Amino acid sequence: xxxxxxxxxxxxxxxxxxxxxxxxxxxxxxxxxxxxxxxxxxxxxxxxxxxxxxxxxxxxxxxxxxxxxxxxxxxxxxxxxxxxxxxxxxxxxxxxxxxxxxxxxxxxxxxxxxxxxxxxxxxxxxxxxxxxxxxxxxxxxxxxxxxxxxxxxxxxxxxxxxxxxxxxxxxxxxxxxxxxxxxxxxxxxxxxxxxxxxxxxxxxxxxxxxxxxxxxxxxxxxxxxxxxxxxxxxxxxxxxxxxxxxxxxxxxxxxxxxxxxxxxxxxxxxxxxxxxxxxxxxxxxxxxxxxxxxxxxxxxxxxxxxxxxxxxxxxxxxxxxxxxxxxxxxxxxxxxxxxxxxxxxxxxxxxxxxxxxxxxxxxxxxxxxxxxxxxxxxxxxxxxxxxxxxxxxxxxxxxxxxxxxxxxxxxxxxxxxxxxxxxxxxxxxxxxxxxxxxxxxxxxxxxxxxxxxxxxxxxxxxxxxxxxxxxxxxxxxxxxxxxxxxxxxxxxxxxxxxxxxxxxxxxxxxxxxxxxxxxx
Numbered sequence: 001x002x003x004x005x006x007x008x009x010x011x012x013x014x015x016x017x018x019x020x021x022x023x024x025x026x027x028x029x030x031x032x033x034x035x036x037x038x039x040x041x042x043x044x045x046x047x048x049x050x051x052x053x054x055x056x057x058x059x060x061x062x063x064x065x066x067x068x069x070x071x072x073x074x075x076x077x078x079x080x081x082x083x084x085x086x087x088x089x090x091x092x093x094x095x096x097x098x099x100x101x102x103x104x105x106x107x108x109x110x111x112x113x114x115x116x117x118x119x120x121x122x123x124x125x126x127x128x129x130x131x132x133x134x135x136x137x138x139x140x141x142x143x144x145x146x147x148x149x150x151x152x153x154x155x156x157x158x159x160x161x162x163x164x165x166x167x168x169x170x171x172x173x174x175x176x177x178x179x180x181x182x183x184x185x186x187x188x189x190x191x192x193x194x195x196x197x198x199x200x201x202x203x204x205x206x207x208x209x210x211x212x213x214x215x216x217x218x219x220x221x222x223x224x225x226x227x228x229x230x231x232x233x234x235x236x237x238x239x240x241x242x243x244x245x246x247x248x249x250x251x252x253x254x255x256x257x258x259x260x261x262x263x264x265x266x267x268x269x270x271x272x273x274x275x276x277x278x279x280x281x282x283x284x285x286x287x288x289x290x291x292x293x294x295x296x297x298x299x300x301x302x303x304x305x306x307x308x309x310x311x312x313x314x315x316x317x318x319x320x321x322x323x324x325x326x327x328x329x330x331x332x333x334x335x336x337x338x339x340x341x342x343x344x345x346x347x348x349x350x351x352x353x354x355x356x357x358x359x360x361x362x363x364x365x366x367x368x369x370x371x372x373x374x375x376x377x378x379x380x381x382x383x384x385x386x387x388x389x390x391x392x393x394x395x396x397x398x399x400x401x402x403x404x405x406x407x408x409x410x411x412x413x414x415x416x417x418x419x420x421x422x423x424x425x426x427x428x429x430x431x432x433x434x435x436x437x438x439x440x441x442x443x444x445x446x447x448x449x450x451x452x453x454x455x456x457x458x459x460x461x462x463x464x465x466x467x468x469x470x471x472x473x474x475x476x477x478x479x480x481x482x483x484x485x486x487x488x489x490x491x492x493x494x495x496x497x498x499x500x501x502x503x504x505x506x507x508x509x510x511x512x513x514x515x516x517x518x519x520x
């Protein structure tokens with residue numbers, strides 16, 4: 001069994017370490033000497049000097065198990081707390097995150113490796129770190145090849161001997177023998193880069209029945225927009241797009257027709273925000289707003305941001321973005337031959353339908369609750385959550401002042417269906433997540449059924465309650481300060497959460513006291 005093991009302890013560092021800034025290997029002589037002893041250990045310090053003058057001292061501890069180890073050290077910036085390496089999401093690897101019962105015991109790791117060897121499991125990558133679940137303990141991550149050996153047997157034996165074990169799969173259905181496995185999900189906002197380009201359809205390619213299929217110029221523009229999305233990375237400015245005259249005219253037709261209907265058909269939250277978008281983001285009949293301007297506006301309102309995407313994402317990936325208050329938005333526009341129809345989401349759908357509501361605090365929180373509920377959820381629950389998203393964020397309706405109003409983006413960006421949904425031709429049902437999530441729906445025609453919410457606040461409370469039914473062995477919490485998702489599955493983490501809640505409660509009590517004093 002060939003095992004690649006590297007433990008790194010950083011003693012001092014001045015300046016950031018960037019990806020691919022160094023590539024270091026042990027010499028052949030060092031490897032030969034170290035491998036000459038069975039179950040030997042080798043430790044050495046390296047002083048690395050970067051081109052920009054930064055220095056770092058790294059201690060590398062190499063463990064050679066059964067004299068069969070090939071060591072290659074390529075330090076990269078790991079995404080704090082996220083165990084899976086960049087670029088391996090679409091692979092069939094399985095990750096085991098575990099904490100031995102006694103991490104301080106000499107040979108604890110060797111015992112685990114022995115178990116993998118006995119079951120002929122090939123290890124692709126190993127990491128260690130201090131445990132976030134219990135102070136003073138350590139955790140190990142093993143990335144395994146599930147196609148070799150008896151990984152299910154090894155996993156069951158590890159459960160018996162470890163204090164904590166979690167199985168993480170990118171593709172949840174790859175191996176059903178591993179027990180309570182958890183599909184991979186992003187832990188930090190930059191992890192969205194890992195799947196943003198894994199689109200299911202469209203992008204630069206078009207189906208034969210697409211209005212622009214036989215238009216070479218339109219297909220060229222679609223490739224231009226797809227390339228923008230493919231090359232985008234989190235933290236970069238959203239690319240500025242120079243739209244053509246024909247594209248602006250198409251936008252103008254849609255903008256003009258929908259603007260006439262909004263005052264009587266759209267919910268009050270949409271009608272409150274829409275004039276602000278006109279004022280702050282250059283929403284006009286003769287101008288297509290830039291994603292960066294709209295994203296900045298939304299961030300100031302609710303913390304939501306936009307990022308470009310080339311086409312349709314899977315339900316799991318799309319919903320995961322909402323957990324971080326990130327909405328994946330297209331930048332291309334529908335074909336000019338049919339300005340009031342599109343078989344796919346386009347910039348009209350995103351900016352006229354979705355963007356205004358993401359500026360409303362209650363709706364933003366409701367959308368994030370759907371995203372948080374999806375993290376680590378089984379596939380059947382992802383389908384249910386996607387259905388809830390469809391009947392709310394896309395095609396939702398609500399009661400306001402005794403009248404029906406539309407708040408779903410699919411309605412607010414469709415001139416025809418925005419009128420149809422209020423004509424009494426479709427069936428209206430109350431929004432009840434437990435029932436709504438089971439309803440089938442068409443995607444190429446007007447909806448025969450719409451679900452009506454009494455308010456966003458009530459819908460949010462219903463979603464929070466429904467999220468509690470998602471079968472996963474942990475809770476999740478979004479940390480807005482670090483833009484990361486925290487897994488809540490230990491006593492220490494719950495205590496930290498209670499401390500934060502107590503601090504917020506003290507702020508609330510102090511504010512109430514001051515208000516009471518002023519009123520007196």
